[in-house]
Amino acid sequence: MDMGSFGLEILKILSPVLLAALTAATTKFAELIRARIQNEYLRGLLLRLDDAVLTAVKNLEQSTVEQIKVASADGKITDAEKQQIRAAALAAVKSNLGAKGRAEVVRILGLADEGMDGLLSSKIEAAVHDMRRSEPTPVASARGATPVSAAAA
Numbered sequence: 001m002d003m004g005s006f007g008l009e010i011l012k013i014l015s016p017v018l019l020a021a022l023t024a025a026t027t028k029f030a031e032l033i034r035a036r037i038q039n040e041y042l043r044g045l046l047l048r049l050d051d052a053v054l055t056a057v058k059n060l061e062q063s064t065v066e067q068i069k070v071a072s073a074d075g076k077i078t079d080a081e082k083q084q085i086r087a088a089a090l091a092a093v094k095s096n097l098g099a100k101g102r103a104e105v106v107r108i109l110g111l112a113d114e115g116m117d118g119l120l121s122s123k124i125e126a127a128v129h130d131m132r133r134s135e136p137t138p139v140a141s142a143r144g145a146t147p148v149s150a151a152a153a
Contacts, residue, residue: 056092057127
């Protein structure tokens, strides 16, 4: 038996194993690509959700909250007004997302309608909290300091 026929026999024996390994590697690569696409889609969906919440909160802060504070005698918002503002923020976020966007969030995250409202409410509260933290303190504002310089002082 010469070297060429020996190599051919080994190739005949190993070809099914090599083909199976190539098929397994291709399948795994396709799964990785599919997972990456799903992760990127979810990331984009969550970014759009955060943007819708932040837009609604900023809009309400500039329009509704400031008007209520100015109209009240002590410049504070009552609990009933807070509830109205929360409801308006939730409605604004739902409007910003649209029916397709809400359906997509529910589908991707596996939420029920109550879960969607809870998620949106939590995100709204977080956005309000972040906005309050970024506002300058009254003492710092009186001195003309920015939030960064007030934190450094």
